[in-house]
Amino acid sequence: MEIASWMPMSFHKVQGGGISRFPVQERAGNTLSQKEYLNASFDEWQRTWEFFNNFTDLFRKNPKIRVQQRFENENSSYAECYWAKNCYLSFAIWQNAENILYSTNSHTNISNIVSSMWVVGNCQYIYQSKIVTESYMVFYALNIHNSNNIWFSANLLWCSECLFCTNLQNASYCIENKQYSKEEYLQKKEKLLRQKNIFDNWYHKICLISPKNILCENVTGSGMVSSSYIENWYLTVQVNHARNLYIWWWKYGWSHFYDSFDVWNQTDEHLYATHYIWESSSHVYCVSWWAWITNCYYWYYLENCSFCLWCIWLKNKSYCIFNKQYTKDERYDEVDKIFTQMEKDWQLWKFFPWSMNPFYFNDTAAYLIDSSFTKEEVTAKWYLWRDEPIKVDIPAWMTVVKTSELDQYEWFDNEWNWIINADILKVVIQDEQHNYYRIIQMEYDFLVKHGLPLPRKHWLERMKDNFKIA
Numbered sequence: 001m002e003i004a005s006w007m008p009m010s011f012h013k014v015q016g017g018g019i020s021r022f023p024v025q026e027r028a029g030n031t032l033s034q035k036e037y038l039n040a041s042f043d044e045w046q047r048t049w050e051f052f053n054n055f056t057d058l059f060r061k062n063p064k065i066r067v068q069q070r071f072e073n074e075n076s077s078y079a080e081c082y083w084a085k086n087c088y089l090s091f092a093i094w095q096n097a098e099n100i101l102y103s104t105n106s107h108t109n110i111s112n113i114v115s116s117m118w119v120v121g122n123c124q125y126i127y128q129s130k131i132v133t134e135s136y137m138v139f140y141a142l143n144i145h146n147s148n149n150i151w152f153s154a155n156l157l158w159c160s161e162c163l164f165c166t167n168l169q170n171a172s173y174c175i176e177n178k179q180y181s182k183e184e185y186l187q188k189k190e191k192l193l194r195q196k197n198i199f200d201n202w203y204h205k206i207c208l209i210s211p212k213n214i215l216c217e218n219v220t221g222s223g224m225v226s227s228s229y230i231e232n233w234y235l236t237v238q239v240n241h242a243r244n245l246y247i248w249w250w251k252y253g254w255s256h257f258y259d260s261f262d263v264w265n266q267t268d269e270h271l272y273a274t275h276y277i278w279e280s281s282s283h284v285y286c287v288s289w290w291a292w293i294t295n296c297y298y299w300y301y302l303e304n305c306s307f308c309l310w311c312i313w314l315k316n317k318s319y320c321i322f323n324k325q326y327t328k329d330e331r332y333d334e335v336d337k338i339f340t341q342m343e344k345d346w347q348l349w350k351f352f353p354w355s356m357n358p359f360y361f362n363d364t365a366a367y368l369i370d371s372s373f374t375k376e377e378v379t380a381k382w383y384l385w386r387d388e389p390i391k392v393d394i395p396a397w398m399t400v401v402k403t404s405e406l407d408q409y410e411w412f413d414n415e416w417n418w419i420i421n422a423d424i425l426k427v428v429i430q431d432e433q434h435n436y437y438r439i440i441q442m443e444y445d446f447l448v449k450h451g452l453p454l455p456r457k458h459w460l461e462r463m464k465d466n467f468k469i470a
Contacts, residue, residue, distance in 0.1 A: 117466035368467035
């Protein structure tokens with residue numbers, strides 16, 4: 001609840017154009033575009049009273065970058081990404097990613113990924129799936145590794161051409177775990193995939209399956225690959241001796257990490273309550289965002305900093321406290337005093353307080369992971385809650401179509417070719433929760449290419465399906 005609520009999964013329109021990860025409200029303060037942020041100045045804060053009050057004021061006072069981006073991105077201004085091309089309404093996408101829609105936490109040589117989560121390492125053409133590595137042509141699936149041409153399946157390793165299969169390795173041309181000849185399999189597959197109207201029902205059954213651990217030893221949790229001696233973790237690759245984490249991956253392997261959420265790195269040490277980290281970090285406590293940090297504690301979005309404490313939005317700084325520059329000796333003396341007082345006040349090791357959190361709780365990863373949180377429970381702890389439905393701008397000339405009416409826009413022709421009328425690009429769709437969304441050209445092309453039905457849920461609702469733990 002505390003940590004994952006700092007990862008927003010929805011964007012907000014900015015007056016004058018563009019989008020922002022921050023909603024327009026007092027806690028967020030002033031937000032800036034990428035260009036404005038690079039030229040911004042950031043205030044320091046003189047410590048005069050209780051630590052977290054100081055930190056909250058410093059957070060609100062300083063400007064914030066609207067969309068988290070870094071390195072070269074092309075045609076991806078409506079996403080949070082790094083080294084990406086054609087990325088739209090997606091989060092935590094990086095490292096040579098192209099044509100990514102409505103997806104999260106996916107990276108490293110991936111392309112054509114739609115409505116999916118945790119797709120990593122040389123993957124192509126993935127739709128409404130999660131926990132996928134080194135695979136291509138995977139649709140409505142869960143926990144798929146080194147496989148291809150997979151539909152409505154879960155927990156597969158080194159498989160090809162599988163439909164409605166679970167818990168298989170080195171299998172091909174299988175339906176419901178029964179193997180067929182190539183010719184018979186392809187005939188049956190073609191007939192089954194004509195039943196577009198029940199694809200959502202089939203996928204719902206897949207979501208109820210718990211992802212198994214693959215090539216693991218002495219672990220408790222699920223969705224882990226090539227890991228050992230782990231307690232209470234979910235979605236990890238090559239991690240050893242660890243406890244309490246959700247989403248962790250790096251190809252070089254890590255060990256001895258505890259109590260963290262959504263971490264991407266190869267050299268972290270002593271992590272606590274993290275959310276995003278970049279390479280070469282060390283002694284990371286109570287952090288959000290990244291990168292290249294050494295001996296920094298209680299900070300938010302620093303870059304290339306060292307020996308900074310309780311700082312926000314600094315770049316290339318050292319020996320700072322509350323954004324104020326100190327000498328090396330002054331910094332150590334002051335830190336000893338502050339840590340001592342925090343320990344006396346039982347504040348040491350607490351995560352960022354609710355009073356700092358600028359995001360609507362029900363638009364964050366915390367709620368996507370566990371939607372059983374109620375508004376009353378959340379607001380009683382002073383987190384924010386979004387009451388209004390999710391909307392898009394609807395010009396007066398555009399038609400609004402309910403999901404129950406989408407059959408008017410898709411059908412089979414006389415030769416069993418799947419057709420989606422391009423007029424769907426000209427309408428706004430309203431789902432059963434009264435949220436509005438649209439089909440964009442890149443999504444339309446993907447659906448037509450792979451014979452997929454139009455989505456019946458808002459893209460944020462599709463993300464919720466991916467984040468839930470079976």
